[in-house]
Amino acid sequence: MSEEEKDTTNSEKSPAVFERVKEQFQDGVLDLSEEFDELSIVAHKDFVYGILEFLKNDAELSYDFLVDVTAVDYSQMEDVLTKYDYARFMVVYHLYSYKTGHRLRVKAPVHEKELSVRTVTSLWKGAAWLEREAYDMFGITFENHPDLRRILMPDDFEGYPLCKDYPLRGRGERETFDFERQNA
Amino acid sequence: MGLENRSDDNIITTTVDKVINWGRKNSLWPMPFGTACCAIEMMATLASKYDLSRFGAEAIRFSPRQSDLLIVSGRISLKMMPVLKKIYDQMPEPKWVISMGACASCGGVFDTYTLIQGVDQFLPVDMYIPGCPPRPEDLIDAVLQIQRQIDAGEFPKGTIPDANSVSVAG
Numbered sequence: 301m302s303e304e305e306k307d308t309t310n311s312e313k314s315p316a317v318f319e320r321v322k323e324q325f326q327d328g329v330l331d332l333s334e335e336f337d338e339l340s341i342v343a344h345k346d347f348v349y350g351i352l353e354f355l356k357n358d359a360e361l362s363y364d365f366l367v368d369v370t371a372v373d374y375s376q377m378e379d380v381l382t383k384y385d386y387a388r389f390m391v392v393y394h395l396y397s398y399k400t401g402h403r404l405r406v407k408a409p410v411h412e413k414e415l416s417v418r419t420v421t422s423l424w425k426g427a428a429w430l431e432r433e434a435y436d437m438f439g440i441t442f443e444n445h446p447d448l449r450r451i452l453m454p455d456d457f458e459g460y461p462l463c464k465d466y467p468l469r470g471r472g473e474r475e476t477f478d479f480e481r482q483n484a
Numbered sequence: 485m486g487l488e489n490r491s492d493d494n495i496i497t498t499t500v501d502k503v504i505n506w507g508r509k510n511s512l513w514p515m516p517f518g519t520a521c522c523a524i525e526m527m528a529t530l531a532s533k534y535d536l537s538r539f540g541a542e543a544i545r546f547s548p549r550q551s552d553l554l555i556v557s558g559r560i561s562l563k564m565m566p567v568l569k570k571i572y573d574q575m576p577e578p579k580w581v582i583s584m585g586a587c588a589s590c591g592g593v594f595d596t597y598t599l600i601q602g603v604d605q606f607l608p609v610d611m612y613i614p615g616c617p618p619r620p621e622d623l624i625d626a627v628l629q630i631q632r633q634i635d636a637g638e639f640p641k642g643t644i645p646d647a648n649s650v651s652v653a654g
């Protein structure tokens with residue numbers, strides 16, 4: 301399909317994705333929404349791998365490109381918290397289909413006490429670094445990830461700076477440096 | 485001194501320090517540490533339009549062991565600071581440091597957990613350049629100021645006075 305033929309607005313096809321996903325994963329889907337011409341699926345974290353796998357491999361939908369994996373800390377947004385059983389974080393996957401030109405967002409609420417999701421590196425190798433970033437910034441672990449280390453912050457950094465309870469100016473780490481230890 | 489009176493006009497006397505400092509000031513070898521937008525201005529300063537080579541400082545070396553002027557131009561993050569420090573430590577003495585731009589000097593607008601709020605917390609900075617980014621003229625001015633300091637026989641901030649008086653080799 302050439303570039304011009306691609307239907308880049310989601311509106312036409314939107315129900316199709318939602319129908320298919322809902323049909324396949326009835327209980328796993330918590331919410332389907334279309335806002336600002338953007339499609340979002342909120343799914344239970346145990347189902348999210350299956351949903352992503354389905355979205356990727358389905359010949360018709362073919363969401364074959366993983367644009368981003370990130371997370372959001374909703375600890376200060378009461379309405380979202382109440383809606384999803386006080387799950388503090390959401391892991392967010394952004395997908396794109398080269399075939400149809402459609403975009404899709406898949407979100408999975410995760411509770412603070414079991415802060416882990418199954419890795420999608422087996423579906424997209426490129427997810428490895430994206431998941432490392434989510435781990436680095438939010439402390440979310442990805443099960444079976446091949447190399448889950450911090451990616452942006454120094455290895456010995458303590459805390460997860462994009463969490464809302466992390467002070468913007470840090471906890472004094474930018475003023476104190478132990479160069480002896482760093483070079484050892 | 486009496487020596488000049490006894491010889492022809494083509495002989496002048498001076499001190500070894502003066503000659504060395506004259507040589508040093510006119511051939512500063514910068515080590516560029518460009519981590520952000522300020523580095524673009526630094527490149528402009530070195531390129532043909534502003535031409536830092538007019539002041540003898542065009543021999544950019546990416547090896548700290550061959551340079552004596554560290555130009556920190558850009559934001560320095562928590563993770564970059566040990567690298568910068570290591571580079572500074574590798575430079576042979578005497579060495580000078582220019583902190584170019586608001587970010588290197590005080591963190592600039594990036595008052596966040598990850599950004600060093602001024603490299604002078606960890607390095608002895610000889611010259612600060614204000615601006616975001618500073619114009620190439622400002623960088624040239626900083627180099628000239630350092631040349632003036634060298635000419636006046638001042639030590640760079642980072643020298644341990646005793647070590648310096650023994651000699652460079654000591």
Ligand code: SF4
Nearest residue numbers: 521522585587616617
């Ligand atoms: S001072 Fe301004 S121009 Fe220079 S690195 Fe900072 S933001 Fe960029």
